[in-house]
Amino acid sequence: MYLSNRSGVWYAVGKIHGALYRVSTGYRGPSGSKAYRLAQRRMVDIEHAIRNGVHGWLTAPIPTLATYWTETYRPTYTVQKRAPERDDQVMAHALPMLGNLRLDEVKKSDCERYLNERRRAAHANPTRRTPGRVSEGTVQRERSFLHAVFQQAVEDGVLDKNPWRKIERVPYDVRDRLLTESEQAVLLARLSPRYQRFVVFLLGTGVRLEECRGIHPARDLKLDARLVRVTGKFGKTRDVPLPAELVPILTEQLNADGHLWPQNPQRLREVLANACREVQPSPAGTRPQYQRKAQTPIPHVSPHTLRHTFGWRWLKGGGDIYGLSKILGHESVAVTEKHYARLLNEDLRAKMDLVDLGLPKLATKGKVIRWKGHAQ
Numbered sequence: 143m144y145l146s147n148r149s150g151v152w153y154a155v156g157k158i159h160g161a162l163y164r165v166s167t168g169y170r171g172p173s174g175s176k177a178y179r180l181a182q183r184r185m186v187d188i189e190h191a192i193r194n195g196v197h198g199w200l201t202a203p204i205p206t207l208a209t210y211w212t213e214t215y216r217p218t219y220t221v222q223k224r225a226p227e228r229d230d231q232v233m234a235h236a237l238p239m240l241g242n243l244r245l246d247e248v249k250k251s252d253c254e255r256y257l258n259e260r261r262r263a264a265h266a267n268p269t270r271r272t273p274g275r276v277s278e279g280t281v282q283r284e285r286s287f288l289h290a291v292f293q294q295a296v297e298d299g300v301l302d303k304n305p306w307r308k309i310e311r312v313p314y315d316v317r318d319r320l321l322t323e324s325e326q327a328v329l330l331a332r333l334s335p336r337y338q339r340f341v342v343f344l345l346g347t348g349v350r351l352e353e354c355r356g357i358h359p360a361r362d363l364k365l366d367a368r369l370v371r372v373t374g375k376f377g378k379t380r381d382v383p384l385p386a387e388l389v390p391i392l393t394e395q396l397n398a399d400g401h402l403w404p405q406n407p408q409r410l411r412e413v414l415a416n417a418c419r420e421v422q423p424s425p426a427g428t429r430p431q432y433q434r435k436a437q438t439p440i441p442h443v444s445p446h447t448l449r450h451t452f453g454w455r456w457l458k459g460g461g462d463i464y465g466l467s468k469i470l471g472h473e474s475v476a477v478t479e480k481h482y483a484r485l486l487n488e489d490l491r492a493k494m495d496l497v498d499l500g501l502p503k504l505a506t507k508g509k510v511i512r513w514k515g516h517a518q
Contacts (some may be wrong), residue, residue, distance in 0.1 A: 143189045145181055152181035155302075155377050155447070161203055162246055163192060204300060207248065207291075209243035213257045214298070215291055233283050235260065235449045245292065245301045250308050253288070259280055278314035282494045285309060321345070321451040325440050332417040332437065340410070344445060346388045346471050348452030350374065351410065351445040357402050365389050374471040382469055407445075414443045453482055475479075 143156030145167070152167045167184040171177025204293050206215070211233055220226045239256050240248055258280050264274070289306035296304050321329070326345070344354065353372040356365065362371040368384040384392070395402060403410065421437035449470070456466050467478040 143185055145178075145185055152178065152185075154181075154185040156189070157246070158189070162301065163188075165192075176269050186477050200476065201250060204244045204246050206242055208237050210245060210295060210300065211237070211291070214300075215294060218295060229287065232287050235263075235284065236288060245295050248292070248305050249307050249424055253285075253306055253309050256288075257285060260284060267408075271505075278312060282311060283313070319444075319447050319450065320445060320454050321447055325443070327445060328440055329414075329417055333413070336395070336399065336403075337413050337417075339391050341414075341448060342391055343388060343395075343402075344448035345384045347382050348456070349382060349451050350471075351407055351450060353471075354402065354445075355407065355410075359396055359402060363392065363402075365392060372471075378471070380468070380471050411444060414445070418442050433493050450481070453478075457482060 143154045146153045146155045146164070150170045152169050153169055154165045156163060160485050167181040167188070169181040169184065170179040186415070220229045236256065239259065240252060243252070260276055261278070263276050287305065289304065289309070292304045292306050295301040330341060333341065347370065349372050353374055356373050357370060364370070365384070366429065368386065369381045370384055370387065371379055371381050373379050418440050419437070420439035421435070423436040453466055453470060457463070462477055463482070466477055466482070467475045470478065472478045
């Protein structure tokens with residue numbers, strides 16, 4: 143064992159029988175002082191007591207990542223979230239590489255090796271003809287989640303240090319795939335009325351897919367007040383205003399199905415993906431009931447694409463960033479600015495050109511730029 147000073151107090155720290163111990167000696171003072179020498183003697187007594195099991199010092203060994211995930215983190219912390227299956231997806235990649243290691247055996251090099259393996263992995267989307275690499279944004283989200291898992295182990299007293307805290311976050315460009323008006327017209331024409339209303343609802347509110355699936359019409363939908371209550375991440379609820387154009391669309395959906403869109407999320411994504419695919423025409427001689435019209439492909443559209451499109455149209459239409467942050471349910475305005483920084487810059491430049499700041503104007507004559515009002 144060795145001595146570690148924390149907030150002026152000397153602690154005896156060390157691993158015994160595979161378990162990490164941090165025990166206060168009760169002494170304060172600088173290194174080399176009398177209190178420090180007394181802390182050294184106390185450290186020896188503590189180590190002997192732990193090794194001999196005196197006063198119940200012996201504890202259970204540190205669990206592996208797989209054990210901590212299945213027995214502690216998953217049933218205690220993840221189930222509180224709105225979409226816990228996303229955490230399962232991340233751990234499905236992490237457990238084959240890190241699951242058999244004890245939490246204290248996971249080093250910084252193991253963390254970096256895992257992230258590099260994920261960067262080299264192919265995208266698992268089966269709808270893509272040519273699978274690409276996993277995006278850096280996905281890798282960084284997995285890094286943040288694993289950092290949270292190990293940090294919770296530290297707070298639970300299972301682990302001494304979080305190996306992920308030394309892994310710096312790599313900046314990456316946020317993908318700003320947006321749905322244009324022409325693409326929207328083509329997409330809606332290829333969908334059934336039920337899913338046409340689904341797309342228009344996401345475009346008009348900007349809610350997440352899981353939030354949309356969790357809406358109970360009788361409890362959450364208030365068409366008279368043009369509000370819908372959604373439950374976001376970590377069970378947080380918020381009221382989202384409804385545009386006037388959505389009221390008859392939602393009424394039609396409720397009259398047709400009696401509910402909104404509680405289908406499996408993968409099914410909803412597949413509906414959008416199939417509408418974006420290229421379709422070859424039916425060969426000559428095909429029976430009329432089996433004839434298939436040609437369909438040109440459009441760029442892939444996901445439910446989150448519709449959410450980003452809502453935010454883009456909100457800002458382009460003159461909406462403010464603070465209102466958008468509240469509607470989208472972001473934790474802070476900084477999160478909204480991160481995702482829509484480029485759009486904000488374009489909007490600010492356009493508004494700057496419309497404001498008269500009293501500056502001298504430029505006049506061009508040939509290739510020479512001269513100030514208006516100055517002597518030529």
